[in-house]
Amino acid sequence: MTRHYSALSLLREGLKGHTGWAPLWRSPAPKDTYDVVIVGGGGHGLATAYYLAKNHGVTNVAVIEKGWLGGGNTGRNTTVIRSNYFYPESTALYDLSVRLYEGLSRDINYNVMFSQRGMMVLAHSDAEMELAARTVNAMQLGGADAELLDGKEVQKKAPVLNFRDDARYPIHGAIFQGRGGTGRHDAVAWGYARAADRLGVDIIQNCEVTGFLIEGGVCKGVETSQGLIRSGSVGVATAGHSSVLAEMGGYKLPLHSYALQAFVTEAIKPFMDTVAFSPMTGSYFSQSDKGGLVIGGGLDRVPSYGQRGNTPTQETVLAGIIDMAPALAKVKLLRHWAGIVDVSPDSSPLIGPSGTEGIYINCGWGTGGFKAIPAGGYLFAHLLANGAHHDISRPFDPGRFNTGHLIDEAAGSGIAH
């Protein structure tokens, strides 16, 4: 069976009708006991399993997924990858992620199609240009790449944007991060799953966690729709459903769940080579390799666990897109959907002990979980393997809400998440 992916193996398999390809992952029945059980087979959970095995040699690991792997926010987001953050703690976290993404396809031998086409955050006034400069400086000092573009440079990179004199939000310039871009979201889940599976991790799909096994106040495993699974420690990475797991596990979280919508249009020949975001309208878009525009914006207004969008936000986001690029008025919406995101008080993630011994959490990524998958997995694996934080994840410990050390990017830099 062909396991390694390359142009050569593709050629070889092509000649024999692709009959020799190995499955991407097994579909094992759960064992009775694992060293670590990870709840949630999305990007973060799968990456955690992979790095547990690869970096820490912990291979007796199960990833438990309620539905199909990658089916939550990993398969529902707008695929943007960036580290254009203001606070050094955030830059360290998200830039670790960008760096891991840069080598990921080769590391896991699966093309996640990380396209470093650049990401621009538009500035629509002189005051916003000043804020943009503040952010660019912060990024440069934090070790991330950043440039401040003027209006002409923005136009050169993205001529489809609105440079009309009567634009509601004229474009004065942009924060540009060249290393940012997009990735193929499903491929990230599949690639990590395949790589983790190769290292011995059991990925168990269609297996719902129904409770935690708590003995003497310590978590010893999980109750699932496929029976009891004992575990040394449990890592929970369930994004929008984190509070539901918290209820079962006897701990509390400072999270609200909201629907975050995404939109995709029909495929168009390439005309947009970067990601553009307008803080004034909250809307952003990029063009996928297939040609469709991938559009996103702010959260829905009503807290929700319903994985579907509502019309007021649609209208706000899509009107914002047309204001950014008037020609897009003619392009047709093909499909829209929503994921449930878990929003923390400072819109920064929570990585750390849950409050119930034996359970660790990785949640609160809000609207930005996809870009953080490699870092989230890397750091969470470190935490699960060592029982202690990596330096980069320490500031994101839930304890920060007690000490007041919040990392509130929205307020700090004017960049929405």
Added chain:
Amino acid sequence: MQQFPCPFCGLRDEREFHFAGEAGKTRPDTTKEISDADWTTYLYYCTNAKGPSREIWVHTTCQEYFVMTRDTVSMEVLSTEALNEDAA
């Protein structure tokens, strides 16, 4: 577009409303000693229920805050009531 029944104005579009938090939180007496943990629980922690949820909303056009119980999965509104019993 959802519609919520404001106890004062009747059924209105969701765009007229803002979510203001979960119901049942009481501000601690800050003239007394409060632990960091208790203050943080009051300030940030919540149930974030999947299913029926009792919440505080404000109808921005009349500016009245009220309690709304709704299902966070089906989006069905189960009831709304004024914050102060005698206010309506």
Added chain:
Amino acid sequence: MSGMRIKDAGLIDPSKPIKFTFDGKAYSGFKGDTVASALLATGIRVFARSFKYHRPRSVWGAWSDDPNAIVDIALDGISYPNCQATTTALAEGMEVRSINAWPSAERDVKGVLDLAHRFLPAGFYYKMFMWPDWHLFEPMIRKMAGLGTLEKEVSDQFQSAILHEHCDTLIVGGGPAGLTAARVAAEAGKSVTLVDDHAELGGSLFSMAHARGLNASDWVAEQTAAIQSAGGHILTDTTAIGVYDHRMISLVTDRGLGTAPILRKMRADHVIIATGAIDRPVTFVNNDRPGIMSVDAGTEYLARYGVRVGEKIAFLTNRPDVSTNLEQLAAAGASIDIVEAATPHIQAIGTKSITGLVVGGKSISCDTVLASAGQTPLVHLWRHAGGKLAWDEDRQTFIPSAGPDWMRVIGAAAGTFDFDVAVQEATAVALKAPAPPRSIYKVTPLRPDLANKGRQWIDFQHDVTLKDVALAHRENMVSVEHLKRYTTLGMAGDQGKTSNIAGLSAMAELKGQSIPEVGTTTFRPPFVPVPLEAFRGTKRDRQMAPLKRLALEPEHRALDAAMGEYGGWLRPAWYGGDDEKTAVVRECKIAREAAAIMDSSALGAIEVIGPDARDFVNFVYYNTMSNLKPGRIRYGFMLSESGLVFDDGVMACVDDTRFIISCSSSHADAVMAHLEHWRQDSFDPKRVHIHDTTVNWSTVTIAGPKASDIVAELGVLENLRDFPHMSLRFGDFEGEEARVARVSFTGDTSFEISVRNDFAATLWRKTLEIGKKHGAGPVGAEALTVLRAEKGYILVGKDTDGETMPHDLGFGAPRLKKSAAFVGDRSLHSEKANSEARKQLVGLIVKDGEPMLPIGAHIVRNKDGKRRSLGYVTTSHYSPTLGRPIALALVEGGEHAMGEPVDLWHLGQARSAKIAASCAFDPEGARIDA
């Protein structure tokens, strides 16, 4: 020969020819044609090329289920990408271009890609392009992908409208079932809206009426008249695209290419879905070839457009109910062959147009194949609403089962394919009665022939074949969503209308399971692609985020003011028509030497009234307000509950039961909401009332050494004795109440005079007139921000950030001393709040002769060759008064570093400066009460 027009057939108007071009060649069709029917009538078969292999593509369907015939169309000089030829009404002068093809769809050079298909299986790109980097290969892949071409021109007239509508009963679909339901419901007294996506009502009736001895047009006209006379509302060209929470259905009314559609948000008490069913393709070798169409498409083209799609037609279907289709086509002169669809090893012959079929080793010559592997009910809306589906073994399809009580599905959409039963069912459902039993309808299951050699298409537009599904199966991509995402099956323009069941069927066969065991994918809106413009409504241009306008705007414009947007208000930036720099220097000089006359109306003015008003303001302010005496004013901060500075401003005490809060102009709405929140949460709402009066008052500020003289002459107050800084008085202007506040945002003696809006212009002019004698003049927002910066007065949001607490701004006392509870109090004692490493507001001074510091520059500390940010410049100006640059900054440990040098970093450049007090001008405050 393929398609041709049949005389006297269809609903087109042969007296109205329409000229258009396709790939540069001129053609004509008729009013009532779609682009597809007009092209088919001319005999053209190849409309486009497929996404991946550039295979020739014609039509599969006759309406929105067609995945193939995608074209770019230019009309009146503006091009529209990716138009569905089968649903786009033909219009005079259309320039139709095939997509994904060069030089034309007929002769596309990239057609050779088809030869490389064996090296391009599903997801091939996941397995390669990793070395050295994906970015090297990506541009090439992107160029190959995509369908239509977007050109930048868009008409300003291309404007949608969003309408809100309501009815008792909404019926979606104007075929036999929908028309019947609408008529029955309307005649029963319901307010009814019937929508249909075609221009002509009737749905499937046109292709079945013939056999029933009905005249379709007459029957439709009869129902329509009955519906309308009973008060029913009919919308044609209108597609229901999605069902949203709280029973809202989005309807899109097409107004023809070049005109943006209308979006109707319909809320109905009761919804009846009568959207019909579509044929699904038969899976066999080369089943994507031009000339292979759905059974219903064959009859639809004839019945609606008078186009006979072929001369020698082979029927390849398991459907038991196609006799009417056969008869109509035969009557139009076609020869008909009937092929047993369940025969193994079926193969199509021909490349750009089909020339025959090989069935079980036998050749059949034909120019057209009408195929169907059974009907698929269109249940999208039912699924959007949360309705469930159940597999119907007899019909070999999913049909609606349990679902919301306010929605019912009837007719072919419910699997009721028989006309008479559908009419009975429609009647019953319209009266909310139980539906009659469905008649027996049984089709032979058609499973894909895995042993058939050659490529069998599952998704025509995206070029997904049975082999791709087999590869997904082999690689354990067996969950329906994995199958879809991995192969891209169902992700094309038709969103799987034709391909989903074929894909499920293939996976079921591969897994040895039944189709329902394999599962279904989620149905997502919109049902058909919709231009983004439809969702824009009034959120365009200035209406998108409307600016607040000042009552005095005409006065400012008369003074040649440059108007700018500040915190949501359109305010005068500077006056006199000069360039900004000149004007700001001049206005600063006026302000410091005589007096600035300014429009301060945008500042929030919120009144707090009632017996508990004093307790309330003491609670919402950081600063102690409990001892503020009547007639006095105090500066203070409002905090969020997390202790952060939320707003700053002055508050005046009128008397013990009335206070007037002045807040940042951009913040009035937020402050109002904040105050209401606390009023209703923590106070008795009957004992304290809050009222935002911002828009009712206009305020003229006179600030400067000559301010007292000017105000004295204005005569608003009898005298200015005993009227110190930070106090309030009431006077009158032209017989109306005028409120005069002694507060200053410039550091000079200052009066804010507030009057009703209708007296504002008079006050403004009179103030200018008197001021002029004293050398005073109008001063805009830009000069004001320099004047306030000279004094170190902050702008919240500019000189504060998401961490700033009041003790970072030099206001530490209440935090330590105020005994009463106030919003945010406890948060001011967190570990972070007590930390040494907080950023504090300071001034920065540059060396003589050095230019201004850039705003956004960071103050940095070099350690081990690494720069660490200590904060940043928030405000920076050249001060004409001081004759040097001034700056404000938030700097870690800044308050303990007075006079110390600091390094700065800005976009790669280094600067240096010295930390100073934030107040650079008149630090003793001698001028404020001069």
